[in-house]
Amino acid sequence: MQTQPVITGHLSPELAQIFLEGLPETIRKGLFMRAKTMNYPVWAVIEMAIAGYLDEEALSFADCKPKLD
Template identity: 55%
Template sequence: MQSQTLEELTPTAAQAILENLPERIRVAFINRSKEIDFPVEAVIEMALAGYLDSEAIGFVDCKPNRGRK
């Protein structure tokens, strides 16, 4: 059987990560996801990607309300 590589963090995996973080960091991830109206798993991915690759999309690039009326 061939294993499938996940390209996105699942909500279940994000929850497991959040449960193991210090409270202030967990709250910061949750609050940021609400501020930009993105799923918390996407916020965690952006934080990790920004740490690993300075050219990766990050929070500065997120403008979810741009273009909405």
């Protein structure tokens, strides 16, 4: 039996992995490259991309090193 990832205030690494598996390879590679460049976990990069799309004032890639909890 597969357990559901716990949903918190941030995208969990488990949910990020599920999301990544559904993306085309080129987009998946781009997200991993951005995460590596920023020295951030890929879940944080995905979260910033979604937040930036939904709210133009949300933390984005252009912002300086957001604090991760």
